[in-house]
Amino acid sequence: MNAPMNAAPVAAKKLKVATTSLAGCFGCHMSFLDIDERILKLLELVEFDRSPITDIKHCGPCDLGLIEGGLCNAENVHVLREFRKNCKILVAVGACAINGGLPAQRNHLDLRDILEEVYQTEAGISHGGIPNDPELPLPLNQVHPIHEVVKVDYFLPGCPPPADAIWKLLTDLLAGRTPTLGHGLMHYD
Amino acid sequence: MTDFPRIDAVLARHDRNGTRLVQILREVQEQLGWLSPATLSHIAAGIGWPRAMVSGTASFYSFFHTRPRGTYCVLWSDNITDRMLGNTDLMDAMCKKLWLEPGRVSEDGLVSVNTTSCTGMCDQGPALLVNYRAITRMTQARLGEMVGLIRNQTPVAEWPAEWFSVEDNIRRKDILLGHELMPGQALKAALERGPQAMLDEIKAGKLRGRGGAGFGTGLKWEACRNAVGTGDNPAHYVVCNADEGEPGTFKDRVLLNSYADLVFEGMSIAGYVVGAKKGLIYLRGEYRYLLEPLESALAARRASGLLGADILGKGFDFDIEIHLGAGAYVCGEESALIESLEGKPGRPRIRPPFPVTRGYLDQPTTVNNVETLAASCLIAAHGGAWYAGHGTEKSAGTKIFSVSGDCERPGIYEYPYGVTVRQVLDDCGATDSQAVQISGPSGICVSTEEFGRRIAFEDLPTAGAFMVFDDTRDMFEVARNFAHFFAHESCGFCTPCRVGTTLVRNMMDKISLGHGSPYDINELFKLHRVMQGASHCGLGNSACNPVFDTLNKFRPAYERRLKSLDYEPAFDLDAALSQARQMTGRDDAAAHLTNEAEA
Amino acid sequence: MSNELTFQLDGEDISFTPGQTIMQAAKAAGVYIPHLCWHPDFPAHGSCKLCTVKVNGRFGSSCTMEAQAGMSVENRTAELDDKRRTLLQMFFVEGNHFCPSCEKSGNCTLQATAYELKMMSPHFDMFYPDRPVDASHPDILLDFNRCIMCSLCVTASREVDGKNVFAMGGRGILGRRIHINSESGKLADTDFAVTDRAASICPVGVILVKRKGFAVPIGERQYDKTPINEQVKEPTA
Numbered sequence A: 001m002n003a004p005m006n007a008a009p010v011a012a013k014k015l016k017v018a019t020t021s022l023a024g025c026f027g028c029h030m031s032f033l034d035i036d037e038r039i040l041k042l043l044e045l046v047e048f049d050r051s052p053i054t055d056i057k058h059c060g061p062c063d064l065g066l067i068e069g070g071l072c073n074a075e076n077v078h079v080l081r082e083f084r085k086n087c088k089i090l091v092a093v094g095a096c097a098i099n100g101g102l103p104a105q106r107n108h109l110d111l112r113d114i115l116e117e118v119y120q121t122e123a124g125i126s127h128g129g130i131p132n133d134p135e136l137p138l139p140l141n142q143v144h145p146i147h148e149v150v151k152v153d154y155f156l157p158g159c160p161p162p163a164d165a166i167w168k169l170l171t172d173l174l175a176g177r178t179p180t181l182g183h184g185l186m187h188y189d
Numbered sequence B: 001m002t003d004f005p006r007i008d009a010v011l012a013r014h015d016r017n018g019t020r021l022v023q024i025l026r027e028v029q030e031q032l033g034w035l036s037p038a039t040l041s042h043i044a045a046g047i048g049w050p051r052a053m054v055s056g057t058a059s060f061y062s063f064f065h066t067r068p069r070g071t072y073c074v075l076w077s078d079n080i081t082d083r084m085l086g087n088t089d090l091m092d093a094m095c096k097k098l099w100l101e102p103g104r105v106s107e108d109g110l111v112s113v114n115t116t117s118c119t120g121m122c123d124q125g126p127a128l129l130v131n132y133r134a135i136t137r138m139t140q141a142r143l144g145e146m147v148g149l150i151r152n153q154t155p156v157a158e159w160p161a162e163w164f165s166v167e168d169n170i171r172r173k174d175i176l177l178g179h180e181l182m183p184g185q186a187l188k189a190a191l192e193r194g195p196q197a198m199l200d201e202i203k204a205g206k207l208r209g210r211g212g213a214g215f216g217t218g219l220k221w222e223a224c225r226n227a228v229g230t231g232d233n234p235a236h237y238v239v240c241n242a243d244e245g246e247p248g249t250f251k252d253r254v255l256l257n258s259y260a261d262l263v264f265e266g267m268s269i270a271g272y273v274v275g276a277k278k279g280l281i282y283l284r285g286e287y288r289y290l291l292e293p294l295e296s297a298l299a300a301r302r303a304s305g306l307l308g309a310d311i312l313g314k315g316f317d318f319d320i321e322i323h324l325g326a327g328a329y330v331c332g333e334e335s336a337l338i339e340s341l342e343g344k345p346g347r348p349r350i351r352p353p354f355p356v357t358r359g360y361l362d363q364p365t366t367v368n369n370v371e372t373l374a375a376s377c378l379i380a381a382h383g384g385a386w387y388a389g390h391g392t393e394k395s396a397g398t399k400i401f402s403v404s405g406d407c408e409r410p411g412i413y414e415y416p417y418g419v420t421v422r423q424v425l426d427d428c429g430a431t432d433s434q435a436v437q438i439s440g441p442s443g444i445c446v447s448t449e450e451f452g453r454r455i456a457f458e459d460l461p462t463a464g465a466f467m468v469f470d471d472t473r474d475m476f477e478v479a480r481n482f483a484h485f486f487a488h489e490s491c492g493f494c495t496p497c498r499v500g501t502t503l504v505r506n507m508m509d510k511i512s513l514g515h516g517s518p519y520d521i522n523e524l525f526k527l528h529r530v531m532q533g534a535s536h537c538g539l540g541n542s543a544c545n546p547v548f549d550t551l552n553k554f555r556p557a558y559e560r561r562l563k564s565l566d567y568e569p570a571f572d573l574d575a576a577l578s579q580a581r582q583m584t585g586r587d588d589a590a591a592h593l594t595n596e597a598e599a
Numbered sequence C: 001m002s003n004e005l006t007f008q009l010d011g012e013d014i015s016f017t018p019g020q021t022i023m024q025a026a027k028a029a030g031v032y033i034p035h036l037c038w039h040p041d042f043p044a045h046g047s048c049k050l051c052t053v054k055v056n057g058r059f060g061s062s063c064t065m066e067a068q069a070g071m072s073v074e075n076r077t078a079e080l081d082d083k084r085r086t087l088l089q090m091f092f093v094e095g096n097h098f099c100p101s102c103e104k105s106g107n108c109t110l111q112a113t114a115y116e117l118k119m120m121s122p123h124f125d126m127f128y129p130d131r132p133v134d135a136s137h138p139d140i141l142l143d144f145n146r147c148i149m150c151s152l153c154v155t156a157s158r159e160v161d162g163k164n165v166f167a168m169g170g171r172g173i174l175g176r177r178i179h180i181n182s183e184s185g186k187l188a189d190t191d192f193a194v195t196d197r198a199a200s201i202c203p204v205g206v207i208l209v210k211r212k213g214f215a216v217p218i219g220e221r222q223y224d225k226t227p228i229n230e231q232v233k234e235p236t237a
């Protein structure tokens, strides 16, 4: 039996949203908060799961996951996978998530040389050698954008993306439209 | 610098003419071993070219060394047929014995070992080049001996002569390989006819180019003949394309080895028709060993009045010069070839204008394949109608195939056009074949159901390669080998091919390592669509053919390698922690990542 | 005018003079065809392939193809823009384009074209190449990690400056690069001058004038104001 088809609006249900910062600078989250008073409107429409704003430690089933930052260490990979597993829609937010960004500028250097330089050669920072505490996540040989590890549904470029662009993405998604950015909202810098 | 007198001698021999730069670089390198920064500066000053252009050319060709190279430079031919004959194990064993990593020069500067694109010895592999001399039929037994000779620094010239012997392996002759013409006979017939009548015969013979595209030779010669030379030195040129870089193709090598007179004569006939006084042969660097024999064959023709001034007393002046390539497949593309002849990187030109109107030195030039030129002699001698009586309606005459791979009798087979794939397979002693790669990686892969198809321009066009794969072979690995070939040979000029061939290679490697997913297969199809329409030349346009064909015809060879139905990471996640593990000495559970997302 | 020569570009009549390429005719008519390596002042190079159009159903480069009367050319179709986006992504993964730290940002043709074609991500796996940076020249910085191999610097130096400071050499993804006309390979050892046409021709952030960076505030830069498709009639550089 087919469900009756009509174009009546779907009963407004709050969208569950999770956000996180991997190898990023929190710049994108700051930009998110820059949507200012619109955040109040947003809170009528969405409910936050794991996010630096909520302090929830693990991501539960969500409609939307926003990822800031690329993958710099093993911990980033675990968190990203947790998000992908739980979020119906995953968005890469900002230059770092999309192409590795500033952290990826280390990629033409050998990680071993970097570790040596930072922890052994460079005077004054640490005389204890390279930290090997199992609690600390190990760095990856190179920094990677998140689409190299999980499927990403949408990308929101910018470093950081302008608040208006974030707002546009969210309102488009809430309205069930494919998100688009017009001139002025699309920035790689 | 002590080297300068030797460089100056080479420069003088070439009249300090920059358009001869590729020949100058090769000859200087043959004497000095490599092309140092000072050498390049000196050559640039000598020919009066900007130094950046000289280094730009030098760095384009695989066989030019702008960094010190080992006294012994060993390059293993890496076509799929060499692989099937075990070249990988041999090369690994060689590296082990020499304590070497592939691609690196040993610390004492003695030797380097690496791979190179197909050297055209597929019927007698595994093949290699040592200091750019071709060696065939490599075995484990020979390997030990060779390593000894390298260690003892025995000059390559003193190595066992049988290692360098290259067989013709002619298995089936038809009208071309079975011809009974005397040197000069076809040329005489052409000169007696006159250029226009000779052109008409070529057209009546319906000769089509054997280099792959199958363009009408009569039309090409006519366009060249009608084009007007320009500038201070107007002239017409004939170029014989002996670059034969398509993996699995080696018939031009045999023609030049045993039928050189026919090829020279075909060039002379072409020259007579288009009004050229000069012909150039572009011989691939891998066939360097043919240079001296070909030079003496040319000298013999000059001595008997078949080349030079007033040929056969008919007032026709024509001579031929040989240029060597230096390891670049794209130089087989006719306009890239012309750039190379002019001393530049082999970058395909924007067309139009086509070479027939603006080719070598911007003059009207006809570029023809070795076999096309040889076949034109048959038409000169026997007439167009006779020739068109062979083969099929749209494919007159015969075609020479280079048969290699899984069969008992690899080698050279000449058939009238229209022969079925199955017939060739039967004749070469191929059993349990699952696929044949027709015309090389840029051609078509046909599977068992298609063995009834005919080789002719109407159905399966070919430049000659016929690589046989029996049912023990992994067709995915065949396609992956070809993907590596194209990524290595892309000239880098246009975006879709420069980046696309590398993306395809990386995806094939990812699938090969067991990290692929259906997503990657879709990506391969997408790249095929972009590269095929948008690339600047035939290389990029056909670079995805082998992947596309095998994906369509041998899909399970891909599918059984796929990791999962989900999206798969682009790289090995656990391996990406290797350096940090090494530096911290950690090996606990948290120091590892699984490649599958934890359930 | 009955004897005016025209062809159709996305259904619109474009007039042209004999010998003009599709690109030249389109530009003269104020119609934007995406392009990177083409510059109105120089002969077409034909390498980037962003200008790929469909002429009577077949793909071709509009910067090299001569216009013919009556031809029907597709330009901004979904199919072609998709291909162009893929080509742009190829540039972004083969080089290292970290726009936030690039002085060219906002004035960069590659970036502006990527905005125009709504390129949201580089899509493919990044190559992260390690190409040389040359700071030897007193007035000029070269960062080849952003080079799109358009050869405009080669042509400008040769044709306008009469100098041949640059040449394109090498082969393939690893080899192909700009060679500099000195034995050291350093720009300081050439006769390059900041006043050369080649110093201002680079459409991306490779050839940069020192001490000039980030002079124009964000919002005021060339492509902040209007998108590239609305700047057809203005000179590209």
Ligand SMILES: Cc1cc2nc3c(=O)[nH]c(=O)nc-3n(C[C@H](O)[C@H](O)[C@H](O)COP(=O)(O)O)c2cc1C
Pocket (backbone or CB within 6 Å): B208, B209, B210, B211, B212, B213, B214, B215, B217, B241, B242, B243, B244, B245, B246, B329, B330, B331, B332, B333, B334, B335, B367, B368, B369, B370, B372, B373, B537, B538, B539
């Ligand atoms: C990448 C590429 C490589 C080619 N290699 C060869 C070659 O090695 N030998 C050859 O005769 N033609 C080769 N061709 C075809 C030539 O461009 C040209 O069509 C041919 O030499 C014309 O000679 P024909 O008319 O006698 O066939 C190649 C084409 C491409 C696109």
Ligand code: SF4
Pocket (backbone or CB within 6 Å): B330, B347, B348, B489, B490, B491, B492, B493, B494, B495, B497, B498, B535, B536, B537, B538, B539, B540, B541
């Ligand atoms: S298709 Fe490949 S080989 Fe041909 S011009 Fe483009 S990059 Fe060079």
Ligand code: SF4
Pocket (backbone or CB within 6 Å): A188, C096, C097, C098, C099, C102, C103, C104, C105, C106, C108, C109, C110, C111, C146, C204, C205, C206
């Ligand atoms: S050259 Fe253009 S695209 Fe590349 S980093 Fe600079 S601004 Fe961005």
Ligand code: SF4
Pocket (backbone or CB within 6 Å): C146, C147, C148, C149, C150, C151, C152, C153, C154, C178, C201, C202, C203, C204, C206, C207
């Ligand atoms: S340096 Fe700039 S102008 Fe020169 S080829 Fe590269 S991108 Fe083009």
Ligand code: FES
Pocket (backbone or CB within 6 Å): A023, A024, A025, A026, A027, A028, A029, A068, A069, A093, A094, A095, A096, A097, A101, A102, A158, A159, A160, A161
């Ligand atoms: S993480 Fe947002 S700007 Fe880099």
Ligand code: FES
Pocket (backbone or CB within 6 Å): C034, C035, C036, C037, C038, C045, C046, C047, C048, C049, C050, C051, C052, C061, C062, C063, C064
């Ligand atoms: S603009 Fe035509 S190929 Fe670059």
